[in-house]
Amino acid sequence: MTFLHSFEPGGVERVALRLHEAWRAQGRDARLVMGRTAGAMKREWPDLNKGGLGYEILGSERIPSSGWETLWMIIHLPRAIRRIRPDVLFCAGNSYTIVAVMMRVLLGKACPPVVAKISNDLTRSDLPAPARPFYRLWLRIQGRMLDRLVGMAPPMRAEIGTLMGADNARIAVIDDPSLAEADIQRLAAARAEARAAPQAPGRRFIAIGRLAAQKNFGLLIDAFARMAGEHDRLAIIGEGAARRALEAQIERLGLADKVRLPGHVSPLDAELAAADALVLSSEYEGVPAVVAEALAAGLPVVATRCSVSMEDMLGGGRFGLLVPVGDAAALAGAMSDIAKLKFDETAARDQSRRFTVEIASHRYLALMEDLARA
Template sequence: MTESVFLMPTKMSRRIAVVLPNLAGGGAERMHLDLAREWLKLGLNVDFVLLRKEGELLDLVPHGSRIVDLEVPCFRDALWPLMRYIRKARPDVVLAAMWPLTVVAVFAGRMAGCGARIVVSDHEQLSISYAGKGAGHRLFLRSSMAVGYRLAHERIAVSRGVARDLARLSGIPAKRYRVIYNPAAKGEQGLEGRLSSVPENAGPFVLSVGKFKAVKNHALLIEAFAQIADKVDVNLYILGEGALRPELERKIAALGLEERVFLPGFQHDTILWYQQAQLFVLSSNHEGFGNVLVEALEQGVPVVSTDCPSGPREILENGRYGRLVPVGDAGALAQAMLDELNHHPDPEVLKRRAADFRVDRIAREYLRVMFGESRITPGLTGR
């Protein structure tokens, strides 16, 4: 296990250990970086405890936090290294994300015997994400959660839909899961770091952001765009990277859209893209939350989304702040895109909705849950 300069904790410097597989360029990893910046501002210490020190977001770890590399290949090997870290660093809170690492963290924390509060958080509907893994995997999923999540001090879900799904899997009542939406509205934080530039010749464009994987269903978005390409003077840009890139490129070529649909790759900071987009589209089959919808709303960008479980309907308040269409319906998606490109909702209304998901606001919600309200001093949450 390697780490940066080690500072022993004191009674005056409470420490949060954020346990993640790595710092790949996903939404869950980004949100923990954003939360950490707020916690550091409030005077807390933050450790990022990673199974492996790797990922596109490593260079965005906020100054003042530490990276602890457990140097293990997978969650099965993480129990003892994580327990040793907890015993040595003695964090006040261990916040673990992404099953099954959540369960490993619970047992490591309990075995360490240091009194750390163990908090688990999940960012997707696990029953959907692992639906094709078979009966044995489902049994492991349910049984590990039924035991491990009961031993956690707190359980966080990023949407009501995720909370209901976790409750069904674990047998723990939904009321024992705390729903805290993702801190997807970054405010001034969104202007920090490297801003990925938009090509000068991009022209007016529709934007989508997400990894190139099946659940995001970018193929559906490309099909929908093909239906309206001759009716609108806009291009389509899909930001991201992943294993499905060759497949998406073939679909773009087959539809003759090489001059209208572009895949610029992974972008460290997408704020300038949002600011210049005419429309944002989410085409996913399912989402735990849907950070990108909030990111678009924060810039006043109109939104079209599939009505997938479970975040979009909650974020858009049943269609009040953006259009919802059935999952997998290219025709409905195309029509909604066309309608929204010809409709101009008030950007300030969209921005006010996004403010409900501000980083500073959500960071304090996490603190209240992680430490327990009675453990948070007025000065800590009042700034």
């Protein structure tokens, strides 16, 4: 059983839906329970109940739950677990671990074993100093109460073991399935088509993610303002609560004709194909799906060192440039220099194949079957 709040766009949710869809296509009894049906990602799965995702809703949608969706799920999920009796619960990311831990508390021995994907950097250096001891304690609690912990790239194994106190036998590494092989082929074709068309002057940068503090798009806009030439352009694809602040910043810096915020866009093929580089300005990440998508599209990447896995994703510097978190000057410099990188588009696309659902869905199933037997 996989539990998700909604179809609101998010990397964790999109990957979970991909995995669920793959498990059902493989003939497995995979159940998906949702807190509510709202969200733009519904457009990506148009035939949700016609042999597709086959989901059900927790509680009644007549009661608005978006403002307290975690508590809503904690209240309603135990009843679904008792009724369906799944062999394993799949916790799709860090934002859902509080729900998984509460299922262990509320259901006790009746709670199925939990496989939890660790979807974000665990060091969280962005947290204020007074909050860090409590956060470290919370990680230890998760490490004790969740049965299997899955890192999304090899460097995460040591981080999980150290910060969550989990022994090596309970840690697995499965590369994050943010792509399908069909996506890679489609992105490559879109890139080839875009290159065959007449090219506008200037450089095109793209950033993708929720307009939220974690993504620090304000830093990106500041960096772009420092290095942008007359014809350079930046597109920040996504939606969220930070939109007004970002729009005000763009206006204040006189970038209204250079920076656009088109909102949630799906699919991203045309946007990625038209860009010269992806920029990731985040405070913290796990294994960002947008980086795998950029590599599949044949784009180099400029990123902050927002994750222990970032250097591994970028092939030790072969596919992009890394800068310190929160350093606008360094980010601007890397954006200026990215065109000088000796970038091998074919090798980058091969790197992206690590992150496919065709590989990960089978590895997750094997892990879950072993856990259910144990």
